[in-house]
Amino acid sequence: xxxxxxxxxxxxNLSSQLSDEDKIxxxxxxxxxxxxxxxxxxxxxxxxxxxxxxxxxxEETIEELEHKRKAIEDTNNALQQSLDELKATQAQLIQSEKxxxxxxLTAGIAHEIQNPLNFVNNFSExxxxxxxxxxxxxxxxxxxxxxxxAQDVIQNLEKINHHGKRADGIVKxxxxxxxxxxxxxxDTDINVLVDEYLRLAYHGxxxxxxxxxxxxxxxFDDSIKQLNIAxxxxxxxxxxxxxxxxxxxxxxxxSQIEGYEPxxxxxxxxxxxxxxxxxxxxGNGIPKxxxxxxxxxxxTTKPTGQGTGLGLxxxxxxxxxxxxxIKVNTKExxxxxxxxxxxxx
Numbered sequence: 186x187x188x189x190x191x192x193x194x195x196x197x198n199l200s201s202q203l204s205d206e207d208k209i210x211x212x213x214x215x216x217x218x219x220x221x222x223x224x225x226x227x228x229x230x231x232x233x234x235x236x237x238x239x240x241x242x243x244e245e246t247i248e249e250l251e252h253k254r255k256a257i258e259d260t261n262n263a264l265q266q267s268l269d270e271l272k273a274t275q276a277q278l279i280q281s282e283k284x285x286x287x288x289x290l291t292a293g294i295a296h297e298i299q300n301p302l303n304f305v306n307n308f309s310e311x312x313x314x315x316x317x318x319x320x321x322x323x324x325x326x327x328x329x330x331x332x333x334x335a336q337d338v339i340q341n342l343e344k345i346n347h348h349g350k351r352a353d354g355i356v357k358x359x360x361x362x363x364x365x366x367x368x369x370x371x372d373t374d375i376n377v378l379v380d381e382y383l384r385l386a387y388h389g390x391x392x393x394x395x396x397x398x399x400x401x402x403x404x405f406d407d408s409i410k411q412l413n414i415a416x417x418x419x420x421x422x423x424x425x426x427x428x429x430x431x432x433x434x435x436x437x438x439x440s441q442i443e444g445y446e447p448x449x450x451x452x453x454x455x456x457x458x459x460x461x462x463x464x465x466x467x468g469n470g471i472p473k474x475x476x477x478x479x480x481x482x483x484x485t486t487k488p489t490g491q492g493t494g495l496g497l498x499x500x501x502x503x504x505x506x507x508x509x510x511i512k513v514n515t516k517e518x519x520x521x522x523x524x525x526x527x528x529x530x
Contacts, residue, residue, distance in 0.1 A: 305352075308345045308348075315338050319338070375411075375453055375462065379423055380405065380451075390428070397431070399449050401448075403451050404451075404452040405453050406452075409454075414507060414527065418506075421500070422504060422525065433468030433521060434449060434467060451464055451465075461526050467519065470517040471515040480497050508528050512524045
């Protein structure tokens with residue numbers, strides 16, 4: 186019993202003023218108080234033990250959390266480094282894809298530049314001859330003939346200027362296609378853009394494979410004037426779709442199907458508040474199991490070395506960035522059509 190309670194108990198026993206019953210009641214109360222006090226001391230001691238244990242566990246938990254925080258920080262740093270590396274790799278792959286498509290264009294560009302250069306050379310030679318003739322007529326004093334020759338020379342110079350600008354435009358288009366896109370939009374004649382890339386892609390493929398041939402069909406909506414787009418980006422999309430169409434018809438031609446004639450059709454048309462660009466072919470079509478994957482990065486059905494698998498993925502991203510969409514309709518053994526829709530504003 187607690188020493189203080191013992192003292193009270195001793196005093197009670199010595200007291201002569203209390204009855205035996207009172208003493209018994211008081212002793213019982215004192216014993217109960219002593220028991221309650223013992224229990225309280227036990228609980229207090231247990232609480233202290235719990236506090237000490239909790240403090241130890243809390244300290245260990247804080248230490249463990251600090252280790253985990255450092256581990257997460259290290260992981261985040263590693264992930265950031267991996268992300269930076271992936272972005273760098275993606276940029277390299279995109280550049281590789283652009284350079285691969287540029288390679289497709291090179292021969293076509295050479296062919297297209299040769300045409301206006303031939304005009305420039307021919308008209309230059311004719312103009313030189315006309316000027317020599319004009320000098321003779323000046324000496325002869327026939328000013329009427331001089332004026333007629335001068336008009337011919339002026340017309341020739343206008344033609345030289347026109348074809349020179351055409352060659353300049355082709356070169357600028359090539360340079361624009363090869364460099365990194367700024368994403369800046371400008372008013373662009375969609376019909377001219379599509380037609381130019383169609384011819385460049387066709388002649389580029391013909392330069393690589395002399396045996397390749399395909400009928401080209403175009404339907405351009407003359408009501409379409411200019412559209413505010415990033416021309417080099419949309420040009421890449423068009424080039425990719427046309428190149429894929431040529432590949433599809435060429436693969437089908439290799440099957441030597443009797444009566445088969447490769448054909449690629451390119452159309453532009455205005456539908457309500459959208460401009461559509463359609464590139465279709467009469468190749469083998471796209472199987473269902475492949476169709477759902479065509480816009481996935483790195484997916485390609487071409488043999489190794491003939492495709493990065495980024496063309497349609499990048500095309501999808503470019504069209505989405507322009508607020509448009511790109512869809513595909515296909516029938517196995519009949520052909521495929523890709524439809525680009527771009528908003529007019």
